Amino acid sequence: MLILPLDRKLLRDLSHMKGQMVAVSLVMACGLAMMIMTRSLILTLEGTRDAYYERNRMADVFDSLKRAPMSMAERVAAIPGVAAVEARVVVDVTLDLPAVPEPATGHIVSLPEDRPQVLNQLFLRSGRLPRVDQRREAVVSEAFANANKLQAGDSIVAVLNGRRDTLFITGIGLSPEFVFEARAGETLPDNKRFGVFWMNYRAVATAYNLDGAFNDLCLDISPGAEAAPVIAEMDRLLANYGNIGGYTRRDHASAQRLNDELNVLRALSVAYPIVFLSVAAFMVNAVLARLIRLQREQIAQMKALGFSSWQVGLHYLKFGLVIVVIGTLIGALGGRFMGGSLVHMYTMFFRFPSLVFHMDYSAMGLALLVSAVAASLGVASVVWQAVKLPPAEAMRPEPPTDYKPSVLERMGLAKHFTPTFRMAMRNIERRPWQSLFTIAGLSLATGLMVLPGAMSDSIDYLLTYQWNMAQRQDVVAFLTEPGSGSGFHDLQHLPGVISAEPVRSVQARLRNGPHSRRLSVTGMPPGANLNRLLDGNGRQMDLPEGGIVMSAKLAEVLGAKLGDEVVVEVLEGERPTRTAVIRGLIEDFAGIAAYMDLATLRRFMREGETINGAYMTIDAKYWDAFMRKVKDTPRAAIVLVKKDQLAAFRKTTGESIGIIRTLYFVLAVIVAFGVVYNSARIALSERSRDLATLRVVGFSQKEVASVLLGELGMLVLAALPMGLLFGRGITTFIITSLSTETVRMPLVVSLFTYTTAVIVVLTAAACSFWVVGRMLDKLDLVGVLKARE
Amino acid sequence: MCREGALHTAILRHVTDALNPLPDSPALPSHPVFTARGLSKVYHTGELDVVALNGVDIEFNSGELVVLLGPSGSGKSTLLNILGGLDVPSSGQLSYRGWDLTNVDEHTLTLFRRNCVGFVFQFYNLIPSLTARENVALITSIARDPMTPEEALDMVNLGNRMDHFPSQLSGGEQQRVAIARAIAKRPEVLLCDEPTGALDITTGITVLEAVERINRELGTLTVIITHNASMAQMADRVLNLSDGQVVKSRRNETRLPVRQLDW
Ligand SMILES: Nc1ncnc2c1ncn2[C@@H]1O[C@H](COP(=O)(O)OP(=O)(O)OP(=O)(O)O)[C@@H](O)[C@H]1O
């Protein structure tokens, strides 16, 4: 292959500046890797989800109710726009796992016996479905089975409507309904204590006196039809059957979580490349600007020889493009690798029949394009200089650079500055943009170090402080059915109960103008001290009689503020509709909640001493006795043990934060090292004559290095505080974009996180400075000084 | 091994504190400033070995003004750089005031340059980001017994341009700042490699006058490389180099002041 002489020059020049090429390419690669990784993860998650939903027919509309005869399902099926209906019985039961002292929850979903499932079809990983007429056979969800080391052939004890029964596991399965498999309202899955079971319809229906009836409904909407009118019609039909109200996938716990995650990824897939590529673009700019200053005479020669300005411009543009190609290749490999490891992390949260990483090759093309644009923007001004340089002028050496006293000196602050310090100050001031982008790059690196630390600080705060401040109970026990005052009395007198506070929770729809949300409104006694309602400053709030107190996030989605009146449509009992004034906003971190004074709520419902459960503190000595008793109490369905919730949360977030930490650490080190290396190389090249002069007049190698260090050191020092702020900012951005109706986090950054970030960036900067310092030692004093500037 | 160590320490002490060579330094009066014996320098570049110096035997004495002449490539700069501790010979001996300079480490050479030698090059090599005064102050901040920058600049008649940056000075003025910077440390030796090479005649004269004045007033051993044979008249001694060897050495009966040189 014929290599043109100009390209030969390109290759030789490139090999002389390979260190810088690699540094810039790596920074660029970091951004591209993040972009390719996030886009590939989006492709992977979205593709896997869509295929799964499609193949196993994930329903479009969901509804639950108290009890309706099967014939009603046929009437719902007849609503125009409904393509398919799956009516079933869904109940929560208490499980007695020998290895776990606390009761676990089984979420039982019935399987039709006379026909295959139409919607939310079970994916059988192993084993088989329950045989027709087998009342005690069940398929169990994979996440639960794995966490508890269960397999087909094992058995498990469950309390079905008050009766202890042994269930035999016939198979392990998954369903598109439970990709995110957690109790309603739980932030993160606790697979050890929550599992889904699929059993024959008759087995469940008989146990709960629902034979010939259903309490849960899923619909498939025909293509082209609207969900809203269907839901309205369905709610009308089922109004007398204790209907909670239909909702779409948007409000479906599992589908919503998956969606939230995709939205976060989408935000990051844009934000990261922008930040990294801007820094890389300015690094390319600095490298090429220096190259063109050095090659002024060569440019003149090329033009004198007859190369067109355009050819010369293209020649220098190619330097940028080589960086882009190298960056894209490294970025693609890095993105693939990172994506591969993060996909593994997602399997902790999201359960699919298979989640295989899919590289988004179109993202590679996009990466190439985006980085080419970034690099071109970076080199455009410099290449333009080369293009318009008149040959005759270029033959003359560049006139000596103009300097002036720096701002600090002009302000009269400079009496005691040493000459070398003045050199540093004036050099920085003479190239403000270059200095600024060195600072920007280092700030980015610092911020990247702050981010994962701040995330884990915030989670720590949430777990150790906020959670314990608001939730002071040891356990929350719920009854299978709302009970009378005696129910509370029973709970209160379980062994070891120190204190107990009753809870009444009612399914309701809160409405403010066009905005509405379905949730449970919780009634609490005045002065409740176990589940405390805290405002943004951590102060406990009263529950004013007649008013309502809600999550600040709920007010936000309802578009309401303190003092506004919202409509409360109760979806249970006599389904009363009332209004309530928002009397307080609480800063909570999981789900959306609304609270009312217990007496007010009961008046509202026109009921007596009804409760759903209780918040309790338990004497540690009686822990096992308490749990044993609860497992045997038929009416207690769900027991949420705070320390188990915390442990599960900690474990899952701990693992994912660990992976993210490593990732960001690598990125930060690459950026810090690359940026300092690049700036130091440019400074070394620009000032080799100054530095050689210093050596000749008798400065030692160390002293000369300290001149260069002084200049870069000032930039590093300026960058650190900005980087810490930037880190805090980007953490705020991510925490805000993570702040969904399901999960929210406080923003807390510890001194340790800041210190670590500073130390890592300083160390990376010191290392790259050391590398450049080695080159300084090899500086050919005589050669540099003999050459004409 | 042990001997070498002792020598190193001795030179170090000598260079740093025992001797800050002053014009009529009584420390080691019996020795010439430089003594070179069989001094050679071979550059290994690729396949070809270039012999830049080929067995030079020479002495330089205190207070002398020496002009070095010779065709291009004859080894003038190489010799000067070795004298000034910027380069080391491939073989042969070089001593400064009786102390061996051929087998010393980088640190000792740095101290030697810092305290004993002033350099002036064809391209002034001023630091563009520092004013004239600050360029000189650079040295006075590290040398052991320096003049003030003002004194040094006065000696080259630039007392009135002290706060100007190099870009605001003419070539001759820049070169005089370079001289002031070289002599502010009161070096025993001033080495000038074609100091007027980039200047016109009139400007060159002012620069040479500055050099001459320093040699006269401070008694600094001064070695000047030039291609201009007429400058030979201002010297005490004229050396001719050719192919890396000293081929001719001549002593002038009288030194002509720079103004009276015949250009
Ligand atoms: N760093 C080097 N590498 C290789 N060869 C060198 C080097 N420096 C000098 N030379 C060679 O050594 C020889 C002497 O060079 P030197 O610079 O001492 O000559 P000079 O007498 O000062 O010439 P000029 O009058 O042109 O400055 C020359 O042939 C030169 O090519």
Ligand SMILES: [Mg+2]
């Ligand atoms: Mg020379």
